């Protein structure tokens with residue numbers, strides 16, 4: 001430090017920037033303090049340069065025109081007055097540039113009221129330490145802000161509004177949390193279960209509107225809105241980022257299970273179903289829209305005054321509607337009984353969530369799901385430890401990296417070989433339970449069990465010819481089963 005009372009021109013440089021605690025000293029206040037220092041030394045006040053609203057951190061992407069101006073402005077014999085060293089620059093290389101410039105031009109640096117002669121080793125050392133510290137704080141601030149932003153984004157998903165299915169509950173202290181809406185929650189659960197059991201989306205919409213289950217906007221449901229609402233991953237407690245599931249939510253209660261969400265997505269995004277739900281009349285016959293014409297491959301509907309199934313082209317069929325239905329039902333029930341009997345391969349069991357899965361053959365998805373839950377818990381714990389200050393950001397980052405790799409590994413193995421709940425239910429006693437199913441449910445079972453082709457051949461004048469209706473089982477092996485259900 002030097003005490004210099006000679007005549008000098010003082011250049012004041014002030015810029016706004018927040019310190020570690022988010023406090024900022026206004027540029028005007030800084031300039032006032034600096035002017036006082038200049039007056040105290042009896043120097044001539046030269047240019048006052050302000051960089052307003054720009055961070056001097058090396059991570060600031062904007063230019064700092066004032067800083068460039070400062071480098072041009074400083075002349076031999078000047079004093080550079082700044083409020084504190086870190087206000088001049090937080091980038092070490094800029095500091096070195098400024099220091100060398102001051103030393104070369106014989107410019108004194110005045111910071112925090114102290115006067116430094118940067119040709120002196122001791123002043124170079126003390127200001128150098130300040131510059132290194134300022135850069136380190138800038139780095140740490142940046143790291144902390146980025147991390148906080150990320151966690152805020154992850155937690156923020158719950159705060160920006162979950163929509164239909166939840167209500168926001170406020171505690172006396174002003175904090176809020178999400179709870180399952182007592183009306184919408186059960187309505188969603190019931191709708192998902194029934195759609196997975198073969199009910200149409202259109203009938204869910206009719207039901208909701210009839211029962212007064214309204215959209216958050218107060219308007220009535222339509223198929224598109226209901227579909228969109230039921231396909232949200234947030235229903236299963238999953239967080240998404242730009243449409244991609246990024247992880248468990250944990251900040252709001254799930255309404256349906258992850259498996260239900262997966263099954264529903266597979267079902268509602270099936271192009272064949274979209275057409276059916278797009279407003280066509282509700283199917284009133286077992287095989288219309290399911291069985292195909294053996295001539296042209298088109299789906300059949302009931303024609304000939306309701307007497308027989310036929311394609312639009314009208315390839316002639318002699319198989320009577322009722323007899324065709326009866327024949328297909330017999331084959332479906334037989335297929336289900338065989339499938340049920342084949343317990344070595346297909347033993348339907350319930351997993352830890354009470355969902356039906358294919359058992360018998362060891363299913364590694366169960367253990368993978370347990371493992372996944374443990375890994376996710378560890379990730380949450382690490383984040384909590386970081387938030388509580390027990391873990392450094394660098395350590396959290398390392399822990400996260402390891403866990404995320406293991407999680408994505410386990411997720412691949414955790415996809416369960418789920419059996420459609422309706423098949424699982426009916427396979428317990430196919431013949432007895434068939435009668436209790438609704439037409440929608442029966443149609444779903446048929447679709448999941450067999451492929452029906454109606455041929456234009458058949459004996460004339462005789463009764464029903466079973467050979468004119470080809471029923472192929474698609475529940476032949478585990479692979480086919482899985483493919484048919486997922």
Ligand SMILES: [Zn+2]
Pocket residue numbers: 293294295296297298311312313314315
């Ligand atoms: Zn045809």
